[in-house]
Amino acid sequence: MEYEENISGNILILDDEKNYLLVLQAILEDEGYAVTALDDPRLGMTFLDESEVDVLVTDMKMPGMSGEEVLDRVKRDYPHIPVLIMTAFGSIDNAVEAMKCGAFDYITKPFSNEDLLLSVNKAMKLARAEQKNRLLRQSITQQFGKHHILGQSKAIMEVLALMDRVAGSKSSVLVTGESGTGKELVARGIHASSDRRDNPFISVNCMSLNPGVLESELFGHEKGSFTGAVARKRGRFEQAHGGTLFLDEIGELSAELQVKLLRVLQERVIERVGGTTPIEVDFRLICATNRDLKAEVEQGRFREDLFYRLNVVHIHVPPLRERREDIPLLAAQFLLRYARENELPDKTLSTKALQALTAYEWPGNVRQLQNVIERSVVLSPHETIEPDDLPAEIRDEETQFKSAVDLLPSELDLARTMEKIEAALIRRALVQSRFIKVKAAELLGISKSLLQYKLKKYSISSRP
Numbered sequence: 001m002e003y004e005e006n007i008s009g010n011i012l013i014l015d016d017e018k019n020y021l022l023v024l025q026a027i028l029e030d031e032g033y034a035v036t037a038l039d040d041p042r043l044g045m046t047f048l049d050e051s052e053v054d055v056l057v058t059d060m061k062m063p064g065m066s067g068e069e070v071l072d073r074v075k076r077d078y079p080h081i082p083v084l085i086m087t088a089f090g091s092i093d094n095a096v097e098a099m100k101c102g103a104f105d106y107i108t109k110p111f112s113n114e115d116l117l118l119s120v121n122k123a124m125k126l127a128r129a130e131q132k133n134r135l136l137r138q139s140i141t142q143q144f145g146k147h148h149i150l151g152q153s154k155a156i157m158e159v160l161a162l163m164d165r166v167a168g169s170k171s172s173v174l175v176t177g178e179s180g181t182g183k184e185l186v187a188r189g190i191h192a193s194s195d196r197r198d199n200p201f202i203s204v205n206c207m208s209l210n211p212g213v214l215e216s217e218l219f220g221h222e223k224g225s226f227t228g229a230v231a232r233k234r235g236r237f238e239q240a241h242g243g244t245l246f247l248d249e250i251g252e253l254s255a256e257l258q259v260k261l262l263r264v265l266q267e268r269v270i271e272r273v274g275g276t277t278p279i280e281v282d283f284r285l286i287c288a289t290n291r292d293l294k295a296e297v298e299q300g301r302f303r304e305d306l307f308y309r310l311n312v313v314h315i316h317v318p319p320l321r322e323r324r325e326d327i328p329l330l331a332a333q334f335l336l337r338y339a340r341e342n343e344l345p346d347k348t349l350s351t352k353a354l355q356a357l358t359a360y361e362w363p364g365n366v367r368q369l370q371n372v373i374e375r376s377v378v379l380s381p382h383e384t385i386e387p388d389d390l391p392a393e394i395r396d397e398e399t400q401f402k403s404a405v406d407l408l409p410s411e412l413d414l415a416r417t418m419e420k421i422e423a424a425l426i427r428r429a430l431v432q433s434r435f436i437k438v439k440a441a442e443l444l445g446i447s448k449s450l451l452q453y454k455l456k457k458y459s460i461s462s463r464p
Contacts, residue, residue: 009054009124013037014044014070015086016062020109024057027113028120041065045073053081054127055120057107060087060098068098075102080130082123086111149185150330153323154461159186159315166313167193172265174250174310175288177317180367183288184248186315191244196284199243202236207249211257216273219260225274237270240283250310251291251302262306285310320362320369321424324431327358330366334373335385347377350386358431360394361424423458426451430460 011033015021021037028035036051038044041062047053056074060067071083082104099106104126105119149160166173167190175183184203191201209217216226220235236245247253253261264270265285269278287310296302320327331349339346349357362368372391380389387395425444433439441451454460 008032008034009127010034010052011036011055011057011120011124012044012047012051012053013057014041014062014067015039015057015059016041017059020059020086024116027116031117033120033124041070044070048074048078048081053078054131055082055084055123057084057086057120060085068101071098071101071103080127082126084119084123149182149189150333151323151326152329153325155318155323156326159317160189162313162315163190164193166190166315168195169313170284171312172284172310173286173313173315174293175286175315175317176293177288177290178319178365179290180365181317181319182366183290183317184246186317187244187246187286187288190286191246191284194244194284196243200240201244201246202240202283203246203248204236205248207252211254214253215257215260218257219270219273221273222275225272229274232272235270235272237264237281237283238279241281243283245283245285247285247287249289250287251289251293251296253302255303258303258306262303262309265306265309320365322427324358324427325435327369327431328354330369331357331373334370335377338374338377342378344377345383347380347383347385350384353385353387353390355432356387356390356394359428419458422454423460426454426458426460 011028013021013024013028013035015024015037016039018039021039025035025037036047036053038047041058042064044056044058045065048056056070058067058070067085067087071085074081074083079102083102085098085103085106086109087106088109096106104123107116107119149156151157151160163186173187173190175186177183187203188201191197204214204217206214216229216233216235218235218237220233220238221229223229223232264281268281270281271278293302293307293311297304297307331354335347335349338344357369357372364371372394375391376385376389380386382389426440429440429443430437433443437451438448441448444451446454
């Protein structure tokens with residue numbers, strides 16, 4: 001029987017028969033594995049606690065601790081380690097049961113060298129794949145942080161710090177920001193870090209439903225309360241009991257629903273549509289909007305008392321153009337994700353492609369960047385993505401400039417408009433120069449001292 005060329009790794013063997021230990025150790029060491037052979041399974045458990053082990057090979061019947069007990073301990077404390085069971089030919093049924101309990105494979109005594117090496121080789125490949133996945137998950141966790149929000153810019157770090165501070169409270173949170181900036185990620189991150197994390201996170205988009213349907217969705221309804229209400233339905237307030245309710249696009253609530261939401265927040269009691277029984281509800285409310293709710297209040301479109309109920313803690317998620325230094329990190333993560341999802345080779349961005357991405361204004365923010373990277377991964381025939389693989393609006397400087405101008409508020413006068421454009425160009429130059437001020441000044445065609453003055457004038461951080 002042939003087996004694939006092995007990969008090196010650390011193997012622990014447990015067997016009370018010393019002759020088998022010596023034979024197994026010799027065979028596996030000849031193949032390049034680092035082997036530790038122990039005749040006491042209890043010592044083996046101590047070894048696992050103190051050493052790095054990729055694959056464990058254990059006999060079924062040993063004094064002091066059986067193979068089944070070894071398997072249970074490893075599956076509980078070291079689930080990433082594949083376990084190979086050795087058993088006498090007459091005890092195969094026990095080995096099969098062990099596999100049902102999580103063993104990777106079994107080897108019957110006496111065994112052939114080829115069968116042993118084939119099984120060990122497969123287990124080692126699994127261990128290496130698991131290790132790679134663990135390292136990848138750890139890397140992503142370190143980059144994304146516990147909130148799964150990727151970034152190292154000062155702007156996003158301030159958001160993460162505020163999320164940490166508010167997570168342990170019961171206060172309502174209002175998350176603002178342009179479309180595509182990740183407002184729901186902020187809400188989910190707060191929930192995941194709160195003491196409500198084990199209870200539901202219920203999300204409702206207030207813009208996607210008309211007021212009548214939205215009321216039923218939020219409050220629930222009783223059977224027969226309206227045409228089509230064929231059964232009682234629990235609303236989102238009830239579903240979120242003990243957890244978090246996230247109301248996205250809260251600025252779209254009708255005047256009537258604003259009044260009803262205010263009452264719920266004051267009394268923590270609801271009544272289903274068509275019902276009269278008060279129902280107590282316990283939820284933490286997080287709302288999001290891309291509107292200026294304060295301006296909506298001033299114009300009479302949003303209740304002032306509700307605004308202050310919602311705006312206990314305000315978190316503003318900055319647009320991507322104000323955190324350009326995060327674009328390389330985000331792009332790298334999306335490249336990895338979409339290559340994996342589409343079973344394609346890993347892809348990278350060329351220096352010029354990355355410069356084009358950091359220079360673009362991103363009116364659709366992170367969501368648009370995500371879509372652009374997915375498109376490029378799927379359509380580019382090369383492992384290195386070049387500017388020609390990017391959409392035309394990102395490659396074309398004139399289109400980029402028009403995009404930047406379109407993002408500016410229409411009420412800005414010429415002087416303030418020029419200041420905003422100048423500040424944007426300085427931020428872009430800093431990113432392109434990796435925050436080396438001398439190089440940024442060269443890109444802008446100004447002196448370093450003038451750049452220092454501009455940084456101070458526009459309150460721009462010169463560090464990522």
